[in-house]
Amino acid sequence: MKQINVALLLYEHALASSLSLPAEMLSAADNFNRSRKGPSTQLTITLAGQSKEAVSHSGGILIQPHCRYQQLDNIDLLILPALWRNPIPVVRRNDEVSQLLRLSYQRKTQICSVGTASCFLAEAGLLDNKPATTHWYFMDAFAHRYPEVKLQRAHLITQADNLYCVGSVNSVADLMIHFIEQFYDRATAREVESHFSPEIRRTYKEHSFVEGEVSSHGDESVIQAQQWLLEHYQQHLDSTQLAAHCGLSVRSFNRRFRAAAGMTPGEYLAKVRVDIAQGLLKDSNLSIAEVAFAVGYQDSSHFSRLFKQLLGQPPSSYRKSVRGKLFSLPEQTP
Template identity: 45%
Template sequence: MKRVALLAFHDALATSISLPMELLTAANSVSRLHTRTPLLDITIVGLDPPPIRVSGGMEIMPNAELADDDAYDLIIIPSRWRHPHRGAPTRPEIKAWLIHHEQRGADICAVGNASYFLAEAGLLNKRVATTHWHYFDDFATRYPQVVLHRDYLITQADNLFCTGSVNSAADLVIHLIDRYWGASIARRVAQQFSPESRRPFSRNSYRVDRSDLHRDETIALVQNWLARHLNEPFNIKDLARQSGLSERSFHRRFRQVTGLAPLQYMQKMRIELARDLLQNSNLSIEEIGRQCGYTDSSYFCRLFKQHCTSSPGEYRRAVRHKLFEVNEQK
């Protein structure tokens, strides 16, 4: 079981607390359905005296305070409704607490302008980060040692994550659920929270260890070829030959830089393309299967359901219903 701390302070953006909490609670619910075992324990840690007044006039009653002897595995810092440099981020005891947990190896996620907390603690010096777009210039001026990435909604530097918005924080939480407890639970949680609006962590994040940013030029050329030929037959021997490597060396180097076997990598790319086409095109399911390299429609449907826990038709109906529901009103 993992221990999760959601920080709360005056003028925090309410949704930047509630949405991550709902996603994590959903992961617990999914686990209980199958194993009756909870995956995590969530604590709301108050940084100000209770009750804590957050955006929208709501009040939160935390169930814990900062304490050095508490050991959390995941810490989520919400965004602030007003200027993020005021108040909590500058307090020495909060800086020390964050430094303590970072050194312990806890994953720390800053939502929107909560990146100011990490920067004030010195944890982002010479590390990549992002923040809410409104504060880009102020953040860059105030923290010149931070490598600010304005073009990414999510950044990862070791165990530190920054997001540019609440929606991006939701994408990040889904990614962490996947990393902690597996793709099956992550998919089930995502389906409960508008799967059509979720964007894979790998697509909108900058991280030091990104699998598509590496120094193996040979494998990068193969990845580029695969991206351009998703609808063509996939033969590992031919790919190895094309790369100039033995099949064994090709497998080893490909997995080393992507984290996946070549076949798994190709399937992942094809399923992502299928999801995009199901949402944004009027192609038939059979044609989408062919576009993704699957001539056997039945096999394509089985594989899609294995990856997404719903059939292509069910997925399309779910996302199209929300995209076009205004047109359905009579």
């Protein structure tokens, strides 16, 4: 029988939803797999805390740990729940978490941080010179506090070795589908996916940044430029400076970029910005003007025109359509 050991860490002010959703999805996977194949797997989910006392989570929810951090052993997947608002005070008070993470990383345990819990990995020094993401609300503060981390602002999921970061609770569902396929099989993953909002799911591959992967065109100078644009999408595009950054003349840079990417640097940047704006329109309550500003546009009217040009509908209509998918009930047939 295949043993699958998953641990969820408990600490104050964490979002209970970022614990319950992964646990429910993994439990559903194990139940479905056992219904098909019999007792071929055994999933164990352990809640670990600094002590054996119940931990108060965001919303006043108390959760009782099964064991202390130090008692964890033989873990296949370690999940760090998201923190509400500023995570730094909680990170500073939980040095034992950093110690556990360093040990788990050495043991090749797969570690997944949700939202601002990526600060635990960064504080432990595990993300130095590695790609990572965090919740959009905390990205600027994260970049300032951890300059050695290669923050991927345009990606909701990153992977570097056995370290995974997801930007939000919604995104952890996409990553769980990836782990379910890894622990069980594709059929089990698809079954679980069908029960957890399939209309809004995106695959792990679709929106993840995996360290070591490169774009399919293979032009390293263009890849370097694309990566710079992904990481600095809020900044004004200066083709002269970007070309120099890649060691090319402006003319050669523009020619090679179009040949490799099939679009100009400006068109690529616009696509990146609109992709990020889609997530903000779906998952946040920012106004259209605030979304425009968040992705690098001072003029919300220009942003709206560009959004409609690329997606066929203005931002306001897009927001209504995706939120309709999230919250509307199916029509009743007589």
